[in-house]
Amino acid sequence: MQDDLISRVISNPQYQELKTKRSSFGWWLTLAMMVVYYGFIMLVAFNKEFLSQKLGAGVMTVGIPIGFGVIVFTVVITAIYVRRANSEFDDLTAAITKAVLK
Numbered sequence: 844m845q846d847d848l849i850s851r852v853i854s855n856p857q858y859q860e861l862k863t864k865r866s867s868f869g870w871w872l873t874l875a876m877m878v879v880y881y882g883f884i885m886l887v888a889f890n891k892e893f894l895s896q897k898l899g900a901g902v903m904t905v906g907i908p909i910g911f912g913v914i915v916f917t918v919v920i921t922a923i924y925v926r927r928a929n930s931e932f933d934d935l936t937a938a939i940t941k942a943v944l945k
Contacts, residue, residue, distance in 0.1 A: 857938050
């Protein structure tokens with residue numbers, strides 16, 4: 844029974860679509876995060892002078908808002924993934940479940 848259910852899910856075209864869309868979207872978000880994160884790390888490693896420039900007369904440097912931006916970017920792309928998962932991916936999952944359990 845379990846093997847039959849698994850084979851019906853795997854052979855369902857909507858499952859293949861879900862798997863492809865979810866993987867592709869996940870890889871794009873991973874790539875975006877890696878570019879932002881490693882870009883920041885490369886700035887830290889190779890351009891300390893730029894990051895240490897003061898903003899205004901206070902103690903804040905250019906590196907602080909850029910580092911904060913990396914954190915905000917992480918939260919934003921997580922929210923983007925969650926929004927898409929809760930709509931498109933969940934709808935496909937529900938359709939697959941309905942089709943397979945008939």
